[in-house]
Amino acid sequence: MADATEAALLEKASRYAFRARMDKKVATGPVFASARDSTVTDVTGREFLDFNSGQMCSALGHNHPTVVAAIREACDTMLHAHSSHYNVREIELASRLGALVPAPLQKSLFGESGSDANEMAMMIARKFTGGHEIASPHISFHGLSDATRAVTFAGWHAGHGQLPGGTTAMVAPYCYRCPLAQTFPQCDYACLTTSFALLDAQSTGRPAAVITEPLFSAGGVVEPPPGWLKRLHEFCQARGMLLIVDEEQTGLGKLGDLFGFAAEGVVPDIITVAKHFGGGVGISAVITSAAIEEKVVAEGYAATHSHSNDPLICAAGIASLDVIEQEDIPAKARRIGTQMHERLQALMQRYDMIGDIRGRGQLIGVELVRDRNSREPATEEGRAIGRFCFEAGLIFSLRRDGSVLRFVPPATTTPAQIDWAMDRLGEALEAASTGKRA
Ligand SMILES: Cc1ncc(COP(=O)(O)O)c(C=O)c1O
Known part of the structure; x- marks a missing residue:
């Protein structure tokens, strides 16, 4: 039967x-x-x-029973809200995230998937810097929307024709199969020096950001060598580029630290979280500093989607943070x-x-x-x-x-x-x- x-x-x-x-x-x-x-x-x-x-x-x-109970409670109170007005759950979740991330990271903007959070992060970086060039390591995965597929270099490009412009692949720190046939630490991060020499050569003078995972999941669970993220941050700062760290796979405890970047002593300009952030329900967040938020909002940046701040998904986000902390x-x-x-x-x-x-x-x-x-x-x-x-x-x-x-x-x-x-x-x-x- x-x-x-x-x-x-x-x-x-x-x-x-x-x-x-x-x-x-x-x-x-x-x-x-x-x-x-x-x-x-x-x-x-x-x-x-x-x-x-x-x-x-x-x-x-x-x-998880804590997430399920929070969703049940949202069913009894409010599922959906006007995305331009504030609601209780959204404010509570943004405050909880703001307290969890290192300063100056503070302000959260919610989405419904990993891809849309990364898209928003890239839009924020472009609006903030006035540039448009965004680079990402060649084994990265940041989503399969049009904009994020253009920085997803681990695959899934075939048959998609022209990708949105302004994006470039960098040489990833895949030490087991180093494309430059180098060995760490003697290489002194040759992947970064080579990548930035190429990025500089291609640049139209309008760099905006590098987006990277702190540990490349879909690209083959590849861990960069120690110090790579810090050095990458320095290369970005020297060019006025923002560092976006995509913590959607790696963040909120999964690697044994609250965030993947924590072990590297780097505070990125923007981070994104998704996946188990919703405890099984679709919610994502872009988190950045008050200074970056101030400038892009002053320049007219708007990014809400119909369900971005819904009490239902924010309740699941709060519950998942409860689980992460309490357990x-x-x-x-x-x-x-x-x-x-x-x-x-x-x-x-x-x-x-x-x-x-x-x-x-x-x-x-x-x-x-x-x-x-x-x-x-x-x-x-x-x-x-x-x-x-x-x-x-x-x-x-x-x-x-x-x-x-x-x-x-x-x-x-x-x-x-x-x-x-x-x-x-x-x-x-x-x-x-x-x-x-x-
Ligand atoms: C690191 C990373 N970023 C972004 C995404 C895309 O998230 P979503 O599938 O929710 O759009 C994924 C999905 O696996 C991911 O692993």
């Missing part, structure tokens, strides 16, 4: 659901029906351990990261297909190679490992054509669940290695 329900739903999906999805272009199961903590359940009753946290937005745990999500993230790294290191001893293990807290990546010397990406092997684990009931995502396994376990994940997941990964590596051991 249950299967018939799934078959009927998939038949409808194949007729009516537009398939512009990132990782799947066919209408096949599972069809999800419910979720709690780290587990998602499909319409047949089958459970999966979700090491992707949905689309990384349930990193506090699926259907000490950074500490939970560190505990998850430590156990994941220990288990992955043990697998790396056994399987030479594991070339590199990266990431921090709840955001962890494993880069697979056919040979540790040549570092040829093990793309097909990675896809086979992804399928094996999925069939065993473990969800995670594949990046870099399958050669990077990306894990984002929700903060609710127990040590036993991590052990179970890593046991399945071990079996998948054994099946894919065909006898090739470290």
